Amino acid sequence: MQAIAVAITNPTRAAANSCSDNTYDGTQYESHAGIINYYDERATMAGHVDKTEENMDAPLISFNIGLDCVYLIGGTTRDTVPTPVLLRSGDVLAMCGESRLAYHGVPKILANTSPAYLTDLDAGNNDVYIFN
DSSP states (O other): OHHHHHHHHHHHHHHHHTOTTSOOOGGGOOOOOOOOOOOOTTOOEEEEOOOOOSOTTSOEEEEOOSSOEEEEEOOSSTTSOOEEEEEOTTOEEEEOGGGGGOOEEEEEEOTTOSOHHHHOTTSSOOOOOOOO
């Protein structure tokens, strides 16, 4: 489990530090909450804006694990035509500054794109622990 914590914390701190158009001090990045959205191959996430966090200056960071997806990011109104971004397993996306309040969503999950080490227990070191 430590490998998972390091894999998530280090890239998110690095992403927070790379937000140049933002007044948020990424060196002080500390996550207060995390939401895990599970998407099967037929799932989508409608365009929305995340507005419930205590610190709206802190970047919104997405860490993609599993299937690749098309991620759309628009502007602060629904009038902006969104830009598609291909997110692959292991990608980290940081929404900073003005983009922190941009509409975003996932219109498409790409089937059969999950790395073997996430789906095949014999494909390498998966940090899988079995207790009897």
